[in-house]
């Protein structure tokens with residue numbers, strides 16, 4: 765499966781095919797995000813991934829999502845980026861809950877969530893419909909709260 769299609773398989777919000785109009789609309793932004801961050805190679809600034817920190821309707825709640833180009837996967841880049849972004853939105857915006865939903869079968873994403881310090885709350889069964897895959901699926905729901913960072917600090 766081509767890389768773009770593979771990323772889109774897991775993230776229904778990314779239009780496919782992805783046109784220049786889609787890219788421009790994304791860059792124009794909106795009010796739904798605390799931040800839309802690029803993950804770049806330190807040596808030359810090449811964009812190799814992205815992390816979005818979105819606002820949810822519930823007060824004090826953010827949701828994080830991410831992707832990485834196939835050739836950089838497995839280096840821990842997304843884990844580091846997601847961990848930093850989650851801690852940033854708590855510190856800079858006073859967010860009380862950062863949540864992260866991964867399709868249950870998305871093992872790599874779930875591993876990132878765990879390594880970034882998120883806690884698994886449970887499985888939301890039959891929680892959404894994927895038009896691309898033409899099937900319903902389950903979400904693994906993770907969260908990180910400011911109090912979790914306290915216990916992290918105490919543990920180190």
Ligand SMILES: CC(C)(COP(=O)(O)OP(=O)(O)OC[C@H]1O[C@@H](n2cnc3c(N)ncnc32)[C@H](O)[C@@H]1OP(=O)(O)O)[C@@H](O)C(=O)NCCC(=O)NCCS
Nearest residue numbers: 774830831832837838839840841842843866871872873875
């Ligand atoms: C999920 C994704 C962002 C991970 O990016 P990454 O930069 O490779 O992440 P990291 O290197 O920080 O960590 C990946 C972890 O998943 C593990 N992993 C990857 N594929 C796996 C698989 N098929 N089975 C088990 N573990 C897997 C890696 O071994 C690594 O864990 P480890 O450090 O314990 O070995 C990337 O795979 C991706 O873009 N996927 C498509 C888009 C997507 O699913 N986004 C998330 C939507 S919720």
